[in-house]
Amino acid sequence: MRQSARLGQLAGIPIGVHWSVLVIMLLLVQGLAQLILPRGAPGHAPAVYWGVAVVVAVLFLTALLAHELAHSLVARHYGVRVRSITLWLLGGVSQLDGEAPHARADLLIALAGPLVSLAGAGVFAAATAAASASGAGPLPVTGLAWLAVVNAILGVFNLLPGAPLDGGRVLAAVVWWMRGDRAAGRRAAGRAGMVLGGLLIAAGFAEILLSGNLSGLWLSALGWFVVAAAHAETTDAVLRKTLAGVRVGDVMTTPPTCGYTSESVGGFVAAVVRHHPHRTFPVLDLDGRLVGLVSLARLAKVPSADRGRVRLGDVSTPVDRTGVLDPADPLIGAAPALQAGGHRLAPVVSDGRLAGIVTSHDVARATELAGLGVTPDRGGAATTSGSQAPADLGR
Numbered sequence: 025m026r027q028s029a030r031l032g033q034l035a036g037i038p039i040g041v042h043w044s045v046l047v048i049m050l051l052l053v054q055g056l057a058q059l060i061l062p063r064g065a066p067g068h069a070p071a072v073y074w075g076v077a078v079v080v081a082v083l084f085l086t087a088l089l090a091h092e093l094a095h096s097l098v099a100r101h102y103g104v105r106v107r108s109i110t111l112w113l114l115g116g117v118s119q120l121d122g123e124a125p126h127a128r129a130d131l132l133i134a135l136a137g138p139l140v141s142l143a144g145a146g147v148f149a150a151a152t153a154a155a156s157a158s159g160a161g162p163l164p165v166t167g168l169a170w171l172a173v174v175n176a177i178l179g180v181f182n183l184l185p186g187a188p189l190d191g192g193r194v195l196a197a198v199v200w201w202m203r204g205d206r207a208a209g210r211r212a213a214g215r216a217g218m219v220l221g222g223l224l225i226a227a228g229f230a231e232i233l234l235s236g237n238l239s240g241l242w243l244s245a246l247g248w249f250v251v252a253a254a255h256a257e258t259t260d261a262v263l264r265k266t267l268a269g270v271r272v273g274d275v276m277t278t279p280p281t282c283g284y285t286s287e288s289v290g291g292f293v294a295a296v297v298r299h300h301p302h303r304t305f306p307v308l309d310l311d312g313r314l315v316g317l318v319s320l321a322r323l324a325k326v327p328s329a330d331r332g333r334v335r336l337g338d339v340s341t342p343v344d345r346t347g348v349l350d351p352a353d354p355l356i357g358a359a360p361a362l363q364a365g366g367h368r369l370a371p372v373v374s375d376g377r378l379a380g381i382v383t384s385h386d387v388a389r390a391t392e393l394a395g396l397g398v399t400p401d402r403g404g405a406a407t408t409s410g411s412q413a414p415a416d417l418g419r
Contacts (some may be wrong), residue, residue, distance in 0.1 A: 029171075037096055037106050039089065039408045044113035048196035052081040056170070064166030072163070080167040085111060087144045087175050091182075092116035094136035095190075102129040114249060115178075127201035134193035141179035148172035188253040192244075210261035217254025221247045264356050266394040267387075272358060273351030274400045275390045278380030282306040285315055285337030289326050292336055297323070304369045306378055307340040314348075314371055314378045316340035348373050349382060357389060358382055 030040045056068070056077035088111060094119045096106040105121040106380050124130035149172040183191040187210070193215060196209035203209070224247025230242030283292045283305050296305070297320065304319045318340040326334050347361025347370045361370035362384055372380045390400050 031115045032266050034089075034093060034109075035094070035097060035099075038108040040108060040110050042110055042112035046110045048113050049081055049085070052084060053077045055093070056080055056167075060170055061163065061166055064169070065162035068163060069149040076163060076167055080171060083171055084174060087141065087171070088116050088178070091141050091178065093116045094140040096120075098133045099124070102133065104133070114246065123206075124197075127206075130200065131194060131197035134190045134197060135350060137180040138182045138190050139184065141175050145172050145176035145179060151240060154280040181253060181298070182221055184328045185213075186220035186250065186254060187257040188250065189220075190215060192217050192254070192257075207261050207265045210264075211258055214258030214261060217257065218251050221246070221249070221251030223252060233273060239380055263391060265353075265357045268389055270390055270399060271351065271354045272349045272355055272372055272382055272395070274381075275355060275386045276349075276351065276380035276382045277386065278372075280306055280371075280378065280381045282308055282378065283318065283336045285335060285340070287401050288332050289323055289334045289336060289339065290331035293331065306371050306372040306381060307336050308378060309337075312377060314343050314373055316342045316345050316417045317369065344372075346371065350374065351379055355382075355387060358387065362387070 030038060051307075053074070054077075059072040061073045061076060062068075088143050089109065092109045095259035096109055099118070099120050102122060102124055103122075107119040107121055110117045110119065115234055124133055131336075148168050152165055152168040152172055155168055182189050183194070185191045185195045185198070192213035194208075196213035198209070199212045200206045204293050225244045226247075228240040228242070228247060231237055231243065281296065281300050281302055283296060285307060303321075304317055305313045309315050315337060318336055319417070322339050324343070326339060347358075348382030349358055349361050349370045349372045351372055351374050358370060361367055362382065368384045370382050371378055373384055393400055
């Protein structure tokens with residue numbers, strides 16, 4: 025879940041939003057302004073309802089951010105690095121680098137978010153009672169009551185026992201603690217999530233058929249997302265078990281086909297690109313240090329007339345915007361680096377020098393080899409000399 029806009033930082037954690045959060049904001053504001061608030065507090069002008077609806081929707085997103093921030097702060101307490109928090113259409117995502125050190129930490133990280141949502145529900149409920157007792161009027165009372173109910177629903181729903189919900193992570197932590205097997209816990213949570221998602225899909229269609237209410241489509245869409253995410257979690261758990269002990273250096277392609285910052289785009293296309301079935305290439309400076317990556321799509325944006333004077337260094341994606349791996353890194357943790365920049369490729373650097381590259385193809389091959397009961401053997405791989413040895417760079 026990539027951020028479309030960065031909002032800033034909280035407790036040193038980058039906070040951002042995905043563009044889809046605009047959809048949920050529009051739906052929330054419209055529903056509040058045209059349905060919830062007029063029913064609870066009739067007699068106000070439409071502009072008043074819309075103004076209050078915007079404030080209530082912002083408070084809801086703030087509560088959602090507090091939910092994710094709770095996960096992140098507890099994770100950081102247990103030594104798990106937090107890369108960012110992103111709000112999107114169906115809630116929020118805390119992007120963590122690494123895993124909890126033990127089952128108890130996993131359990132507390134999972135529980136932190138729902139507990140904060142339930143606490144928020146209590147706070148808004150108390151604010152509702154206080155506003156009602158003070159004679160603040162039905163409009164703020166209705167808005168605060170809605171926030172209390174929605175936060176309670178958010179907290180309870182997230183505790184349902186199935187991945188990717190927080191309740192699924194609670195289930196995974198409990199199974200891990202009981203059986204001493206992290207992977208078994210994740211598989212159990214994934215299977216439970218697929219069952220839960222199927223029930224949500226069925227409930228949505230039942231609502232449509234029995235009541236004719238198309239809002240059941242939203243419930244079915246939510247169920248589809250739960251099924252897809254649960255399946256992904258189950259697959260990831262299997263991969264982690266399959267690829268345990270496999271390092272980046274075991275599967276990287278070396279030496280990689282690469283270019284140099286001083287080469288012209290035209291010369292590189294004629295001498296290298298047209299002869300190798302690659303889509304992305306590392307770019308080095310004259311001292312052999314990695315500068316970035318350049319893709320065929322980026323090269324194609326350079327007008328034909330300018331390709332003789334434009335250099336690779338001018339069009340490459342800087343290395344600080346790409347994921348970089350070390351040969352000793354576990355292969356199963358390479359996914360974020362492979363996804364960085366949309367290249368499906370990560371350069372491997374050792375002692376400041378480009379040692380090779382890893383692609384999604386390399387990970388898939390390592391997984392298939394593991395299914396055969398063997399691990400990749402770099403020692404038996406055929407290699408060629410020179411900086412333009414064949415490599416599967418993001419094919």
